[in-house]
Amino acid sequence: MKIGILFGAKSFEHEISVVSAIALKKVLKCEIVYLFCDYERNFYLIPTDKINAKKFSSGKYKKETRLHVDKGGFYKKGLFGNTLIECDVVLNLIHGGDGEDGKIASILEFFGIPFIGPRVEASVMSFNKLLTKLYAKEMGVKTLEYQAVSKNRRDTLTIKPPFIVKPSRLGSSIGIKIVKDLSELDYALDVAFEFDDTVIVEPFIAGVKEYNLAGCKADDFIFSIVEEPIKEEFLDFDKKYLDFSRTKRLNEASLDEKSVLKLQDSFKKLYEPMFAGALIRCDFFIIDNEVYLNEINPIPGSMANYLFLDFNSAIEMLCKNLPSSVNIPMSYRYINSIQSAKGK
Amino acid sequence: MKIGILFGAKSFEHEISVVSAIALKKVLKCEIVYLFCDYERNFYLIPTDKINAKKFSSGKYKKETRLHVDKGGFYKKGLFGNTLIECDVVLNLIHGGDGEDGKIASILEFFGIPFIGPRVEASVMSFNKLLTKLYAKEMGVKTLEYQAVSKNRRDTLTIKPPFIVKPSRLGSSIGIKIVKDLSELDYALDVAFEFDDTVIVEPFIAGVKEYNLAGCKADDFIFSIVEEPIKEEFLDFDKKYLDFSRTKRLNEASLDEKSVLKLQDSFKKLYEPMFAGALIRCDFFIIDNEVYLNEINPIPGSMANYLFLDFNSAIEMLCKNLPSSVNIPMSYRYINSIQSAKGK
Secondary structure, three states: EEEEEEEEOOOOOOHHHHHHHHHHHHHHHEEEEEEEOOOOEEEEEOOOOOOOOHHHOOOOOHEEEEEEEEEOOOEEOOOOOEEEOOOOOEOOOOOOOOOOHHHHHHHHOOOOOOOOOOOHHHHHHHHHHHHHHHHHHHHHOOOOOOOOHHHHHHHHOOOOOOOEEOOOOOOOOOEEEEEHEEEEHHHHHHHHHHHHEEEEEEEEEOOOOOOEEEEEEEEEEEEEEEEEEOOOOOOOOHHHHHHHHOOOOOOOOOOHHHHHHHHHHHHHHHOOOOOOOOOEEEEEEEEOOOEEEEEOOOOOOOHHHOOOHHHHHHHHHHHHHOOOOOOOOOOOOHHHHHHHHHOO | OEEEEEEEEEOOOOOOOHHHHHHHHHHOEEEEEEEEEOOOOOOEEEEEHHHHHHHOOOOOOHHHHEEEEEOOOOEEEOOOEEEEEOEEEEEEEOOOOOOOOHHHHHHHHHOOOOEEEEOOOHHHHOOHHHHHHHHHHOOOOOOOOOEEEEEHHHHOOOOOOOOOEEEOOOOOOOOOOOEEOOOHHHHHHHHHHHOOOOOEEEOOOOOEEEEEEEEEOOOOEEEEEEEOOOOOOOOOHHHHHHHHOOOOOEEOOOOOOHHHHHHHHHHHHHHHHOOOOOEEEEEEEEEEOEEEEEEEEEEOHHHHHOOOHHHHHHHHHHHHOOOOOOOOOOHHHHHHHHHHHHOO
């Protein structure tokens, strides 16, 4: 099997995507084709044996082959027309904007390119923290209470500190601040509103335990181990960045079987059918024996490879179970019937 | 001003889009460039003076110039490279799948093509009737009570007839049935599940009045008149099809000023900031003096031109107030700092 890893793009998490892509080279056993999208949304073919972080930061990637996307895949131009870059499936590894907001999913779907990753609706649902909460509730999974605050209605906030302020639409802890005292509120809101018009405010629960569970559905559900991430108050961008290059398993949670099953049950409720075709990581809290969803990572850092006992099999199984698009037969029956009524 | 009307595509409402596009020729005063997407998602440039419905149903459009989409717009191939098809703004007039589900919005956003139409998140929210309900509630606008039923959980339905059964994700009344007696339920569900895995069931309220209000936000909100659509129980696909070719104003609702303001107020709550850049039509009910959202049409048939006193000005004003994309500065500061720590 040959996998095309699509990474980079116009995103605050561009660098994280680069690191994530390089990390996968160490763990994927199949052949890899690297499809890079730069900040200007130009595509390049990066030779697998030449990939390293400096190639991108130095701008040297620009010397590699330019690609464009069209029906069926990515193409390079040649003297005698375009040549398809062969791969069996594209893995959408663009974290944050473009990759997780539905744009890349749409392009891959529109051009009929088989891919691993959330579809457009799943992307939009998980990219926006407010929508994630509404969705989780509808699926029967609890989330922390919250308040959504819009830029021009700052005064509507009624939750008491300590609380956590998050831009509604960014991942990787960008723009997130903990407010322990109301004197810190203005600055926290200023920062968050730099990134989004809507901000989510949630109670900050000191010492709450977080549990990360990754998985996908092939014939049946494939789950990772449950990890209890080691963290300070929360992971800031620098630490998450390092986290995204991980290839080693760490800190399995010491949970009883019943709790693990509870987490898996919540995961299933969230996954199906919305996230078909994606390998996602759900970050949960357990509070007073109840499972709460914190967030859904529809494209986890380095695909959360370090959480799986057999990551390669999981990816292979998923590739064989990608959702098919709806068949829409060509039809002009109304136009034809009007034409024939007109005697044309 | 030159507007590129993008229509057709792989959608159950492909024909409706064709009719809608042709109708706009009669009402738009600016120059039009017709950008057609066929059922196979190939793009064609259709000369404005040669457009008619038969061109598409007969397949003769295939003789016109092929286009492809790339950064900045639609291009035709030539001996000496690609030529951009000039237009100031693209109007997304693809009804249903592709156009309203976020795919086209994503492609236009990704390639930096200015356009009138819902952005990807707005598309996903309004395309799925369940998400629309969750969103409306969050924005403080009521919707009818409902139950969402998934394909493998038909037995969970508890609402009593008469009710209306709708596939969660299609517009234009496709797959919608009224169930007056439980004996009709199985058939109605079979039909709806042909189109979607999730079905929305809502009480059917005989004689409820529907009010349609279209609008957009430029400097300020521009509203259409309120129409009370003439209808039988509900418009089926055939009648909606004819409806989409409308260019004449019909049946202004006889509502007092207070009620009109109530509808406009609900429209504003739903529109901003989600639908920035789009001209949408909201279909409301008024029951016991309370406004309920029925559905949001993010790309109404022939852009609901017949509802506006001055449709051309509305479009022109909207073109001048399209949302700009977020600026994301190129940054490799983490990779650079790691490289420099390594002494590279």
